[in-house]
Amino acid sequence: MSAAADDQFYREYILDHYKNPRNYGRLEHPDISHEEDNPLCGDVVGMDFRLQDGVISDIRFHGRGCAISQASASLLTERLKGLSLEEAKKINKDDVLGELGIDISPARIKCALLSLKVLKVGAYGLAGDDEE
Amino acid sequence: MATRTIDVAAIRKDFPIFETGIAYLDSANTSQRPKQVTGAMLEYFEKFNSNIHRAAYRIAEEATVRYEATREKVRAFINAASTKEIVYTRGTTEAINLVAYSWGRKNIGQGDLIVLTILDHHSNIVPWQILAAERGAHIEYVDIDEKGELRQDQFAELLKRGPKLVAFNLVSNAMGTINPARDMVAAAKKAGATVLVDGAQSTPHQPVDVRALGCDFYAFSGHKMLGPTGAGILYGRRELLEAMDPFMAGGDMIKTVRIEGTTYHDLPWKFEAGTQAIAEVIGLGAAVDYLTDLGMDAVRAHELEITEYAYEAMSDVEGLTLYGPPPSRRAGVVSFSLEGIHPHDLATIADRDQVCLRAGHHCAMPLMTRLGVAATARASFYVYTQKEEVDRLVSSIKEAQRIFA
Numbered sequence: 001m002s003a004a005a006d007d008q009f010y011r012e013y014i015l016d017h018y019k020n021p022r023n024y025g026r027l028e029h030p031d032i033s034h035e036e037d038n039p040l041c042g043d044v045v046g047m048d049f050r051l052q053d054g055v056i057s058d059i060r061f062h063g064r065g066c067a068i069s070q071a072s073a074s075l076l077t078e079r080l081k082g083l084s085l086e087e088a089k090k091i092n093k094d095d096v097l098g099e100l101g102i103d104i105s106p107a108r109i110k111c112a113l114l115s116l117k118v119l120k121v122g123a124y125g126l127a128g129d130d131e132e
Numbered sequence: 133m134a135t136r137t138i139d140v141a142a143i144r145k146d147f148p149i150f151e152t153g154i155a156y157l158d159s160a161n162t163s164q165r166p167k168q169v170t171g172a173m174l175e176y177f178e179k180f181n182s183n184i185h186r187a188a189y190r191i192a193e194e195a196t197v198r199y200e201a202t203r204e205k206v207r208a209f210i211n212a213a214s215t216k217e218i219v220y221t222r223g224t225t226e227a228i229n230l231v232a233y234s235w236g237r238k239n240i241g242q243g244d245l246i247v248l249t250i251l252d253h254h255s256n257i258v259p260w261q262i263l264a265a266e267r268g269a270h271i272e273y274v275d276i277d278e279k280g281e282l283r284q285d286q287f288a289e290l291l292k293r294g295p296k297l298v299a300f301n302l303v304s305n306a307m308g309t310i311n312p313a314r315d316m317v318a319a320a321k322k323a324g325a326t327v328l329v330d331g332a333q334s335t336p337h338q339p340v341d342v343r344a345l346g347c348d349f350y351a352f353s354g355h356k357m358l359g360p361t362g363a364g365i366l367y368g369r370r371e372l373l374e375a376m377d378p379f380m381a382g383g384d385m386i387k388t389v390r391i392e393g394t395t396y397h398d399l400p401w402k403f404e405a406g407t408q409a410i411a412e413v414i415g416l417g418a419a420v421d422y423l424t425d426l427g428m429d430a431v432r433a434h435e436l437e438i439t440e441y442a443y444e445a446m447s448d449v450e451g452l453t454l455y456g457p458p459p460s461r462r463a464g465v466v467s468f469s470l471e472g473i474h475p476h477d478l479a480t481i482a483d484r485d486q487v488c489l490r491a492g493h494h495c496a497m498p499l500m501t502r503l504g505v506a507a508t509a510r511a512s513f514y515v516y517t518q519k520e521e522v523d524r525l526v527s528s529i530k531e532a533q534r535i536f537a
Contacts (some may be wrong), residue, residue: 003375010477010535011479024172039493039497040492040493041476042505042506042507043474043506064506065506066475066476066477067477067536068476085273100256108480116527
């Protein structure tokens, strides 16, 4: 009963992205590199971008933290690879939350959106305001 | 005299919130409140709601009498010498800020040393950091050993340098460590320091005697000891409080106000400017009555039993790391982490089973850094905690391990 609810919350593919993160690691000499943290829970996410003619040709993320923050980062890198920076700019919090596909409580929303903050602040220099 | 014991089943009937079915394991954060406390507050709102110390009509007199009655209850509860030494604040944080502002700005100067500990809560660190930066003073922190207990050898060395102020918590909120406060206060006083003890985590859970403790200031919150939020206490030795200037200024803290200048009210009202949290203070009085009826020795004995039970149950869980000293030297707080599972993920899974568990840095980031973790999970207990709630926590932990396996 409760186990089913938990499994739904921690959907299989979120756990999969947490345990087997895609595009994990660092790039040598990245064109853009940025890291953000969430001091409240100690989540850290950083991303390295390689650009070719304005397109994200390669991307890596690194970090540590809860399953939500790390799976969200892994999912975002998959989505970003091959996009132009202009296209990447259009990604908003609804996209990120939609991709996670689970009901995120207000207390955990910062975890889910940490990777988006890295993208926004790092890739197009927006102020690091919390996105909520 | 027979030792009193806690009848948990009877106590829980006083707390309607438990009818929701929650396992509440976050009392170090804020406690639940019994009907006696909410009832006393409701009675004020419905029967004699009015402002204190001002009006001459009957209900205002009633409000004033009830508001001031809490002061005597608190005085007796912590064995202060006089109600003049009991100042109402919004909580521990405001109490410590009051001392940092009113005492600190008069007594801390260039080059002075302030000694704190790595176990302290942010509310007993940040006010002193601000003061130190403003006055050109500096701060040293007593470290912990591998058992999570303060290094007394290092404390003794720091005292040789003649600190002006020593401030520490009697019980660590993050790990539950009970510090040897009486010895530490005595040593600090001998070294000539003024001593503030943060009693936020000790006052709700064990007998407190500020005169036996010997400290100059003692701060605590009502909301961690069955009372409402917004009412807390600063105890200060009378001669120190007399010599201090007000913290907040305004109505009710004055004797006379003239264009040429103002004379301040007597203790303790000198520190209570503006309309006070009347209902909350009355609620705090009811909470003190409730705890006094239970007996603080019995409260401590019950929590020790629950803590030992939890400690043992959790020691058996594979991949679980416990922080801090053994149950006999800790309050009802168990801080832990699980291999491969972030505390927030655990707390979310526990929440699905209606188990209320704290995850985070517990407002003790220097300690988390010292332990080399970003966050821990923390279960904390109180008079109403039963073993069944601990069992539910252990199931949630195993459930999380199954999901993350």
